Every structure is written in structure tokens, then in C-alpha cells.
Amino acid sequence: MRREGSPWTGLWAVFFKEMADHLTGIRMRILEGLILLSALAAVYTGTQTLRQTVGEDPYLYLKLLTTAQDPLPSFVGFLSFFVPLAAIALAFDAVNGEYARGTLSRILSQPIYRDALLFGKFLAGLGTLAVLLLALFLLVVGLGLFTLGVPPGGEEMGRAFFFLLATLAYAGFWLALGLLFSVLFRQPATAALAAIGVWLFFAVFFPILTDLAAGALLLQADPFDPESQLKQANLALWISRLSPNTLYAETLTAVLNPAVRSLGPILITQLEGAVLGTPLPLSQSLLLVWPQLTGLVSLVILLFTLAYVSFQRQEVRA
């Protein structure tokens, strides 16, 4: 049976309302404060280190983002830690919160489809995170300009743009996960806990598991046959790529470090004729991480679709 009328009716109304809620909400303020403080700290120590080597590095600003100095992680390190938390915090009560407040049936009795509500909420979360990321990034660049006194190059900005895009896709993954759990669980607290649990799993336990798997796979390989060893190593790498964290980390490695030429094991024969240490152009770096980037985006779409289907099938009454 075909339904009449556009599923997008009311999408922007939902988008702007949710975005306004996010930007004025106390929850977002706290997160912004946390991220800002840690980013500033990371960048400050970064510039202290880089000041001595200004002029030696053509990709100064990319270094600024990735330089870590004990005990502080780099700006990128901070971001990959906080972005999932921020995304989950924005989404975990998106749908079940509407149930709890008794607003869902009232909103859905307005002339809109459920599609608009869910998609509007997702876009609003993504928009909020995009604004947050862009503001942070500009702040960092501005700070770098101030302390280093060198303007960033075009290629650098291009790489930074793709870094932001990849971070947004990574944020989208956690946002879609939060949204899915907010549909599946009636209690916002349960949804938040479940999402944090998944995050912990990928951040802490998944690397341990993949290490174990890699060790076991390597044992299976024939110690006298390098080809079988390579095969097992590649297999272990593929397993670790099931995690969005790995995909994101690999993307960042290649995008923010032009010298990176491969994300897996590489044979000495493949390096023949290569001038080691020379940077790749942006287009080649992108080619390197294209599978990771599309993988990340498709994970986002998959999770959102799951959330969408389960929301469509849910009864309106609590």
C-alpha cells in the first residue's frame, strides 16, 4: 500500500528544534568545556615541541594535530576519545526520551511521518557535532598561527578537511548507535549504558581480542613459508578492521601523515624504486584510505537503517 505525501515533510522543523536543544542544553556545554580544555592543553604542548623545529617540516599544522607529549595525548588522540562520548551523549535518549515525556504521540499526530522525526534527530546530532568540530579545529589552527607564525598551506588544509570529514563519519557511527539503542531500550539510562558498553568493548577489549587472534593465526602459519605468514598477518589485520576504531585510526594515519604509503604489511619488493620519506600527494593518500572511509560511512548507514526499521515497527503508545 502506497502512502501519500513526502516523508521529508517537517524534517527541517525537527532538525532546527533538536539542534537548538543540543546547542543550548547543559549536557552539550559540559562536553564542550571538556573537549575544549583538553584540546587546548594538547595543542599548547604541541606548539612547545614544534617551536624548535619550525621551518624544517612542510606539514607543520598536521604535526600540530598529531604531536603527543607525555603525559598528554595529541589533539587527535583526545578527539578520538571524546567524539564517541559526545555522540552517544547526544543520541542515547533521542527516541525513548520522547516516549518518557509523553511527547511522541503528540508529535506524530502532526502531519509528519516518523521518517522525518528520526532523520531530523540524526541530522541535528551530526550538525551539532560538525559545528563543534569545526569550531575546535579553527581554534587550534588560530592558536597555531599565533604561536608558530607560519600560515598553513593549501595541501595541509585539504588534508585537515578530510580529517574533519572522517571524524564526522566516526561521530556518525556512535550517533547512529546511540539512536538505535534509544529505539531499542525504553529506559534512557539503559540505552546510555549499552552504548558506553559497546564503546568500551571497541576501545579496550577488541584490540586485546584481535591481538589474541593475530597470535593464534600466526601460530597456524607455516614457519618456513613466508607467504602463508603474510596471509595470516593480513587476515589478522582484516579482523581488526571490523572495528570502527581501527577504520578511523587508519584513516587518520594516512590522511594526517603524508609519508605513510601503506596501512598493512608491505614487501621489500614493493618498495623498489620508492624514495622513502617523501610525502604522497593528497589524492594518493585518499586512495589509500578510501576503503576505510567508505567502510566507516557504510557502518553509519547500516546502523541508521537498523534504527529506522525498528522505529517504524514500534507502537506509538508507550
Added chain:
Amino acid sequence: MVVIETHGLSKRYGRVVAVEDLNLEVKEGEVFGLLGPNGSGKTTTILMLLGLTEPTKGEARVLGLDPMREPLKVKSRVGYLPDQVGFYGELTAWENLRYTTRLLGLPEGEAQARIEEVLKRMGLWEVRDRRVSAFSRGMRQRLGLAEVLLKRPKVAILDEPTLGLDPEAAREFLELIKGLKAEGITILLSSHLLHQVQEVCDRVGLFHKGRLALLGTVEELAQRVLGGGYEILVEASPGLEESFRTLAGVARVEAEGGRYRILASRDLRPELARIAVEHGQLLGLALRRPSLDEVYAHYFKEVAHAA
């Protein structure tokens, strides 16, 4: 003109029957009461009329539109006040309604004018800038009705509108509903508080376990179930039971000392008074509309007996 009609409308959740074979017609301008205890299928029926849940069988038409096929058209013409209506507590009353007007797609100027109009009408204009989290249950309910009016609806569907209100607030709310009827808005309301809503309803349908058991005006139902649409209370000398019973039109007489309760098919007060005066003293005489609670209780006692 028929505004809402259903044919064989049914809804099952797995093996649980929520609504079974519902045939209903609501005419333009009337107040129709969908009455019955909790869990008898009232809210499910309403959700099906709005296209918010899919019927298992049968079909519904609201203003001639199919709510499953054209839900947006139905929802832009029909106002709905859910039971336990909720608002965004951190937003003000005005902001909450502003969101609704955006969802409705109203242009800015029109939206402002309508919000002002409905807030003033519901007596909430003074508190428009207060957060809804500080509102009482009665105020929220009135804000819900304000939101319904924002659409300038042809039909208003109100689910348990008086639930949780104190008697005074409930009475005020029912007055507001009468006001809507005077404007020509067709109203479908559901409630399990039969006695509270019976006076505003032109016709009622009594639900029982997902089925529409009785349908008609309160008088018709009383006539059919209790045998008399008029309930007359007489206070007179004792021992008049038999003479009352011989009157034409009397269905039942219950006596307790000098107090009589008579169910009749017409207003028999003059006749009863004459008999009472002839045989002794007449101390009191009152006509009462039969209560729906009684109709309901009586009907389902009979059904249980028959089964």
C-alpha cells in the same frame, strides 16, 4: 455528513485482540463518546483512525480519507489530544506551540497569530513564557487542547481528556469541549469515567473487551438495558410499590421504606405524584438522568449471566 466511519476494523497484537470488528459512524458536529474500561480498545481505535497504527483487518475513513494511505492529510485536519499529553518541559508554552506550528508548516505571521489566539482562549496567555515543567496537570491539558485548536481542525479526537484532573478542572475542561462543539467541530472523546463525560456526549459507544457492545444516546441505552430511559425518585408514604407498578410505562420499581426508585420509559412525575398524594404524603420528587455506569454494570452483568 459522516465524518468518521469504520467497517470491520480489527487490530490484533499477536493473539491478543485489541479491537474486534468495529463498525462506527460519527456524524458531523456531534460529540461522540468512546467509553469503556482501561484496556478495552479505545486508544487503539483512535490510533488507527489517525494512521498511527495499522489495522489488522477492515478499514477506516476520516473525512472521507483513508488514514493508512493519506495520513498526512488526515493528521493536518484532525486534532489529537493523547492521554497523558506531554510537552517539552525545558521549553515555554509558547515555544512548544511554536514547534507544532513549524511541524504544521504554517507561515511565520499566521503561526504567531494562531498561537496568541489559542493561548488566550485557553486562558494560558499570561503564562506563555513560563516553562511547561512548572505547569499543573490541568494547565498541561489545556495547553494540549490549545495545540489541537492550532490546526483549526474539523475533527478533534480527545483521549481520556479528564483523566487526572480534579473535579473542578474536569468540569471546566468539559465546558471547553462544549465550546468546541458549538463551533461545529466534531469531537470523538474516549474515557473510562462514564459519569463524567456522559453529559457532554450526544451519542456514546460502550466498549467491552475490544468490541463495541452498545451504541446510541444515553437515553436509548438506558431504555434498552435498564428498561427505562427515565429514573424518578419519589419520597412518599411506604407501601405504594404496587400502585406505582400498575402505571403504564413503568419498567421497574425499587422500594426501600418510603423511598422509591422508578425506571420508566417516559416522564411519569405527574402520575406518580397524584398516586402518592392520593395515598398519603408526597415528600419529594426528582427526575434523574440514568447514569451510564449503571447501564454498563447492568449490561455486563446480564451478558455474564447469559454466558
